Amino acid sequence: MEEKEEVKTFNDLRSEVVDRNLCGKCGGCYSFCSAGKLNALEMGENDLPEYSDEEKCLKCGICYLICPQINALNDELKARFGWKPPIGFYQHISSARTTDQNVINVCTDGGVVTSLLLHLLDQNLIEGAIVSKKKGPFAREPIIALTRDDIIAAAGSQYTESFHLEELGGQYNTYSPILPEVKSLERKYLRNIAVVGTPCQINTIKKMQCLGILPAHMVEYTIGLFCIENFSFNDLTKKRLEKRLDIELSDIQKLNIKDDFIITLNNGIMVHVPLEEVDMVARPACLACSDFANEYADISVGGLGSLDGYTTTVVRTDKGAALFRNALNQGYIEEAVYRNADERKIEKTKMLAKIAAFSTRKRLRAEQRLKTEGVDHDES
Numbered sequence: 001m002e003e004k005e006e007v008k009t010f011n012d013l014r015s016e017v018v019d020r021n022l023c024g025k026c027g028g029c030y031s032f033c034s035a036g037k038l039n040a041l042e043m044g045e046n047d048l049p050e051y052s053d054e055e056k057c058l059k060c061g062i063c064y065l066i067c068p069q070i071n072a073l074n075d076e077l078k079a080r081f082g083w084k085p086p087i088g089f090y091q092h093i094s095s096a097r098t099t100d101q102n103v104i105n106v107c108t109d110g111g112v113v114t115s116l117l118l119h120l121l122d123q124n125l126i127e128g129a130i131v132s133k134k135k136g137p138f139a140r141e142p143i144i145a146l147t148r149d150d151i152i153a154a155a156g157s158q159y160t161e162s163f164h165l166e167e168l169g170g171q172y173n174t175y176s177p178i179l180p181e182v183k184s185l186e187r188k189y190l191r192n193i194a195v196v197g198t199p200c201q202i203n204t205i206k207k208m209q210c211l212g213i214l215p216a217h218m219v220e221y222t223i224g225l226f227c228i229e230n231f232s233f234n235d236l237t238k239k240r241l242e243k244r245l246d247i248e249l250s251d252i253q254k255l256n257i258k259d260d261f262i263i264t265l266n267n268g269i270m271v272h273v274p275l276e277e278v279d280m281v282a283r284p285a286c287l288a289c290s291d292f293a294n295e296y297a298d299i300s301v302g303g304l305g306s307l308d309g310y311t312t313t314v315v316r317t318d319k320g321a322a323l324f325r326n327a328l329n330q331g332y333i334e335e336a337v338y339r340n341a342d343e344r345k346i347e348k349t350k351m352l353a354k355i356a357a358f359s360t361r362k363r364l365r366a367e368q369r370l371k372t373e374g375v376d377h378d379e380s
């Protein structure tokens with residue numbers, strides 16, 4: 001008689017996530033598999049995880065628990081971080097920007113992320129940071145930045161068409177797979193690092209920390225990006241997108257997302273596209289994700305709610321609060337200046353309202369998506 005399975009295993013992950021086209025291809029299950037050395041799992045066709053040898057599976061359930069699409073640890077996370085609706089626990093919200101001209105030249109919004117990392121490195125509070133460096137059109141690849149130059153080189157959201165699609169595996173993809181990079185820390189002589197990531201990525205790291213899975217203990221600081229969705233498309237969908245937007249992608253110099261999708265063209269003109277227009281190339285996994293404001297990061301950041309040139313900064317944990325305060329006191333960043341206390345209060349209320357609205361919108365979209373079985377768009 002076959003032994004009864006008492007824990008959720010990769011079989012459950014496959015039926016609940018992979019088979020329902022909800023897998024974000026983050027590589028977390030494969031990278032942190034307890035039977036990794038035995039090669040129980042592999043990243044198979046189309047970068048989806050699969051058993052390479054089911055017999056080798058230790059049935060420990062780690063792959064299942066740390067998957068960002070699985071909610072089994074959510075109550076524990078919420079309790080740990082004192083989660084509150086609608087945007088998670090936070091201590092304060094601020095509109096801030098870097099004071100460093102080198103960062104201003106390359107950053108996405110206000111350069112707060114890059115300046116916080118530079119501050120941590122300069123103060124020896126971290127030995128490095130996992131950031132994502134430009135690799136090609138829409139594509140970024142994770143690196144462990146060990147120097148100021150590495151950190152600055154990974155800033156921003158500039159766009160370049162100088163790569164051939166074949167070099168990118170036949171796909172344009174804004175998602176940067178940082179979790180395998182976290183795994184690689186095991187082989188490096190580093191103690192404290194910072195990680196910059198999307199909500200799904202920070203969520204997995206926090207779940208690993210809850211469970212005590214190594215090397216998540218090396219992640220001392222998490223800076224979480226707001227994220228409505230990542231995009232992924234091939235040559236065919238690229239043409240459809242170009243037709244819909246009436247723009248050649250090779251004309252794009254910079255991309256950003258705030259209230260809408262903002263395209264800066266090579267000639268300097270800015271085009272605002274409603275987010276619904278680009279949903280056609282959103283990754284299916286993102287449409288089932290309910291975290292917009294990176295609710296478990298030490299500090300969460302986005303452009304939404306701030307004037308151009310500023311980063312909306314949500315300080316959540318005590319560690320995040322100390323980091324923000326020290327970076328401010330030591331002149332790495334500065335806060336937006338308001339005419340008076342009343343204006344300050346109103347601007348902060350507006351910022352919070354926008355983050356709350358986007359958080360609710362993403363949560364409702366995920367609920368809707370999870371009700372719908374089947375595929376919204378084929379990533380391949």
Ligand SMILES: Cc1cc2nc3c(=O)[nH]c(=O)nc-3n(C[C@H](O)[C@H](O)[C@H](O)COP(=O)(O)OP(=O)(O)OC[C@H]3O[C@@H](n4cnc5c(N)ncnc54)[C@H](O)[C@@H]3O)c2cc1C
Binds near residue numbers: 110112174228302
């Ligand atoms: C995929 C994606 C979706 C986003 N969606 C929204 C949104 O809907 N609304 C909103 O307000 N803001 C969104 N943001 C955040 C916003 O674009 C800025 O990153 C944020 O405001 C910080 O700006 P900054 O100038 O302080 O950062 P910078 O100083 O320019 O630093 C940016 C940091 O982000 C890292 N990074 C860049 N791309 C990626 C990636 N794909 N994955 C992981 N890390 C990356 C860089 O390595 C760098 O460390 C999104 C970001 C990404 C990457």
